[in-house]
Amino acid sequence: MDMNLKGRIAFVTGASRGIGRAIATALAAEGVSIGLFGRDVPRCNAVAQELRARYPDIRATVIELDLSAPKAIKPAVEKAITGLGGVDILVNCAGGAYRGRLEEIPDELWESYFAIKPLGLIRMTREAIPYLRKSSQGRVINISGTRGREPHGVQVMSGPINLGTLSITKAMANEFGKDGITVNAICPGSTDTGRWTELVNIAARERGVSYEQAEKTLTADVPMGRVVKPEDVADLAVFLASARAGMISGCAVNVDGGRTRGI
Numbered sequence: 001m002d003m004n005l006k007g008r009i010a011f012v013t014g015a016s017r018g019i020g021r022a023i024a025t026a027l028a029a030e031g032v033s034i035g036l037f038g039r040d041v042p043r044c045n046a047v048a049q050e051l052r053a054r055y056p057d058i059r060a061t062v063i064e065l066d067l068s069a070p071k072a073i074k075p076a077v078e079k080a081i082t083g084l085g086g087v088d089i090l091v092n093c094a095g096g097a098y099r100g101r102l103e104e105i106p107d108e109l110w111e112s113y114f115a116i117k118p119l120g121l122i123r124m125t126r127e128a129i130p131y132l133r134k135s136s137q138g139r140v141i142n143i144s145g146t147r148g149r150e151p152h153g154v155q156v157m158s159g160p161i162n163l164g165t166l167s168i169t170k171a172m173a174n175e176f177g178k179d180g181i182t183v184n185a186i187c188p189g190s191t192d193t194g195r196w197t198e199l200v201n202i203a204a205r206e207r208g209v210s211y212e213q214a215e216k217t218l219t220a221d222v223p224m225g226r227v228v229k230p231e232d233v234a235d236l237a238v239f240l241a242s243a244r245a246g247m248i249s250g251c252a253v254n255v256d257g258g259r260t261r262g263i
């Protein structure tokens, strides 16, 4: 299927690693130039270099940004606009959640994680919207998480962070539809990024089993029988960014191999 994305421009937060990096790579493979936003400049530079080498027709620019510093967001967006000449697709991927139970998490941790997602995501979108309005195919893709729909006691923070992201996604879709901008969320289930490897290693140590055995146990309740790969999430992001998804807006799609129990 031709995604017809060649020549478009995407801004991707959290592009230094994990899901954000996979989305930046998948979009670049479709001929999209990428603004990689991140705190870790050397790591972002390495990703940008790799993208330019693999896809010589695109541009890849690194913009240093700590999303928890509100005043830094506007100048970072303006710098990217100057460097790349505009934006068609905004992927808000940066963030995460501290893993722990309610009584284990102090205020400072709640505040520091919320400052990135959803607050940083809201600020990033607010700054990018005037430029997305100028695109003939504006897209906002917010990376939420299945815990926003199915909260859990040991990952209590993932619930409100991702639910807040879903709510703002719907509100943005309602507001920006008139400007031709679609806004959607992707809800990954447990995804094989650095944190997953850490969790499997902990489970393997605690149970005295191999990495493979621990991973099998941890994915036993996934109907598709395996952990989500960052590339699984990236494939959906590419589709949502494309002209093919022009009438899909205000949606949240799980990429979890069927693990979430609710409909």
Ligand SMILES: NC(=O)c1ccc[n+]([C@@H]2O[C@H](COP(=O)([O-])OP(=O)(O)OC[C@H]3O[C@@H](n4cnc5c(N)ncnc54)[C@H](OP(=O)(O)O)[C@@H]3O)[C@@H](O)[C@H]2O)c1
Pocket (backbone or CB within 6 Å): 013, 014, 015, 016, 017, 018, 019, 020, 037, 038, 039, 040, 043, 065, 066, 067, 068, 093, 094, 095, 096, 097, 116, 117, 143, 144, 145, 146, 187, 188, 189, 190, 191, 192, 193, 194, 195, 196
């Ligand atoms: N992995 C999962 O199982 C899973 C499940 C559901 C939802 N998600 C969501 O998917 C998204 C990506 O997760 P991931 O697993 O790929 O995470 P990851 O590998 O831990 O990467 C997190 C990314 O966010 C960036 N980031 C963190 N704090 C930032 C800040 N203050 N300013 C700017 N950038 C910041 C990091 O940049 P630095 O390199 O600068 O640290 C990094 O690029 C997150 O929103 C997460 O909630 C993940």
